[in-house]
Every structure is written in C-alpha cells, then in structure tokens.
Amino acid sequence: MGNAIAKSGIPRDEIFLTTKVWIEHYGYERAKASVLESMRKLQVDYLDLCLLHQPFSDAYGAYRALEELYDEGKIRAIGISNFYTDRMVDFASFNRIKPMVNQVEIHPHNQQTEAKAWHDKYGIQMEAWAPFGEGRGDMFHTPELKVIAEKYGKSVAQVILRWHLQRGIVIIPKSTHLERMEENFHVFDFSLSEDDMAVIATIDKKQSSFFSHNDPNMVEWFVKMVDERKQQHDCTKDKKNW
Template sequence: MTIPTVPLNDGHSIPQLGYGVFKVPAEDAERAVSEALEVGYRHIDTAAIYGNEEGVGAAIAASGIARDDLYVTTKLWNDRHDGDEPDRAIEESLGKLGLDHVDLYLVHWPTPARDNYVHAWEKLVGIRDRGLTRSAGVSNFLVPHLDRIVAETGVTPAVNQIELHPAHQRRDITTWAAEHDVRIESWGPLGQGKYDLFGLPAVADAAEAHGKTPAQAVLRWHLQKGFVVFPKSVRRERLEENIQVFDFALTDAEMAAIDALDPLDGSGRVGSHPDDVN
C-alpha cells in the first residue's frame, strides 16, 4: 500500500493519510502503532499531552523501518508557550520518541487567554531552523490567530490541524488556508462517533454506491478535499479498513451531498472551541 503525499509550503511533503494516537492509552500505544506500521501506515500523529510518545517511539524502534520512510508529528502543550519552554519541550518529546528530529511540530492550541501563541510560534520557527523538526505548524488556530502570527513573524505555518468532519467543515479556515498555501489536517474526521454521521443518506448512499463502508466514504471525502487525515482506532481490522480508501473516488454529486451536511452555524462542532482552551 503506497499512501500518496501532498506538498507543503516549505518544500517538504506529508503523507495524506496517517494514524492518530489521541486517547490511545500509554500501555497500548506500542502495540497499536506497531500494528499500524504493519498494516502500512507511515505517518504517526502524537502529542506531548497524549502521554504516549514513549510507546510511539518504542514501536518505531522495533519496526525496523528506515527513519526517512516515516513521518512523525508531535505537539507543544499549552503550558509550555512561554520563555524557553518550547525548546525544553521539543527536547523532552524527542527523548521520549527516541528520535533526533520530528517531521512536524505543532503549537497544539492557541490559548488566546494567555496571549502567548505568537511567542510560541516564533520558538517553533527557531526549532525548525535548528533541524529539530522539518516543518512547523499549528493546531486549532482560527483565522484571527493565523492572521496575527503571520503578520507579527512573517512566517506562515505549513499546516493547521483542526476539527473537521462533514458536520463541521470550517470553510473560513479552509479558505484562508487555500489562499496562504497552508495544508489542512482533519482531526476527528469521522465526528468521533458523537453524531450519526454514518446514517446520513449522503454518506450511506455514497458508501453503498462504491461498495465501501460509511467510514471509508467519509475518509475519501477528506482526501478529495485535499485534507490530510488520520483516523484513530486501536482495532487492527479498523486500521486495515481505514487505509483502503485509494481504490475508488466519490463523484462530484456525492462530494456535493456531503459538503451540504454542514449547518454552517457552528452547531456541528463535537470538540472544544479553540477560544475556550487555555
């Protein structure tokens, strides 16, 4: 299984499908990531706050896969934006992962009430320039946060990882990203099971038309939108299902039907609002 890559604005590229380990318990992370690598995933998305970087690192070390064939993302947590804390945080993450660099390092949340995300972004740019990460990006940033970091630093992030699924498509952010050549990564791409996404006719009908599961139809929708996506599962059969999304394509009509599922009033959000996480 060869997973396609998409280009980033810094000259690097990123596998468009990866494996996310949000809420994968530390004691299960090594097994889960090992199985994901066996299935064919080469892009692993973790974070300091997940508490499972050691397990991810152990799986990578045991896999025998060449470092250049892997893409590893981790993230800076909210209480480490000030001073030199980002520098210490990346060193700690690298130590836990057993790596000398990650491929992508993200500011996990903007924490606007603390008003220190511009500093955090400046530090990530420095971390990138020192070679501890190949690319630097942000997560959960809204348009005002994005405008501000670009205006004050002159550096545009490579990616913005945001909650994005058919009921919450954040067209304001995706439009901004397209205009600034920023790649969107979708977290919670299947709505985290918090609404009946798979029972919606637009999804169910598309899945049936292609002989695929509803989850596969939704993941295909993300891919055709150009988003980077990493569904999370700790079940091998689901890992295998989620990667079988490159042998079919949704029609324009099927894409439009899923596009129309967003109520556009923000009510489709299933996670926290970025302004409220501090």
C-alpha cells in the same frame, strides 16, 4: 513510543513523527525545552512536524522556539492546531516563518469551507484531527453518507476519508480495531463524483461537534486544566524528592 520506533526496524525516513507543544510549555524557553525533551524520549534527532496545541497563552514565544528549531533542522515542518481563521491569518502575518499546517476539527458535520479558502490563500495545509467527528451526531448513520457508501460498495468511514482527500485535507483517522485500520487504507481505488461531493456539502452543520475556542467559558476551562496539571506535576515531583 521511542522504544517501539527503535525496535521496529523501520528506517527513520519511512516514519512521519508529529508532536505538539502543550499550553503549559508555551513561551520561548519552555517550548524549546519541551520539544527537545520530546525528541529525547522518542530517541530521534529530528521531528517531521511539530505543532502548537492551542491558540492561547504565549503562543508567539513558543512559536519562535519552533522557528529556531526549524532553522536548525531539528523540526522539518512547524505549525499550529485549533487556530480559528482569524488567529491563523494573524499568525501567518506576524511571524517570520508562516505555519505550514493547521490541525483543526474538520468532518462532514463541520466542513470548514470558508476556513479552507483562507488556508488555501495563505498556503497553509489543513489537517483534520477528528475526520469522523468521533462519530458524534450519529455520523456513521447519516442517510446521505449511507446512500453514497452503498453506491460504491464502501463503508461510510471510507466515503468520509475519500471526501477529505478530494478536498485536499490531511487526515489522521483513529481506530483501535485492526480490521478498521486496514479498511482506512482502501480509499484510493474509487473517487466521489461532483454530485456526491455536493450532497455531502448539504449535511454541513457549520458548528463544532465538540466546543468553541471562542467561548470564554472554554478558555477558562483550559486555564483551569493547565493549573490543575501543573499542581499534579508539582505534587508528583515533591513525592519523588521526598
């Protein structure tokens, strides 16, 4: 990524770089070292946004490192990811600098309406890491979305992106197909009506299409994954030293 940025010829101020701190790098010292290492690999002297990836482990210590790097101008904005509303309020209340962004699961089948109201109250921007829900639940074939898409001569994906934008949600759509990447840009030449927005509100299943961070089994899964990654890292390090 760093080499691609350097070779692109695009001015740095026209590129918005976001990175995250993973759980195994939580804690003040490790988080700070992780961010600085990311900057070194990206070959940049500042990041536009840096987030804590998950609401586990020593998130408070890690966030203090982000606050310090923000004060130093090495990060332009700091935030969190996958923090449910209760954790977001806690974090916003007991840290020196309130998180500026919370990147969470938001899509038509999990609209996070109540969470959105709380984020608005605290002035924290919500960002959708899976604006299409990765197509789960037959998202792109949802009858209500197909009817609206046909009405505007747009794709279901474009309707979903427009819906996010009108709700004030930052979106980061992902595609490996060039034509779909281009299609994703063409969402500023139409607006959904209030009736359209109301129809989309009716397809909210109000539950994750992936997993719950409140599930103890899922927390244990994260802990196990961190331990396995650490073992793999240590094994690779030993092989290099040998």
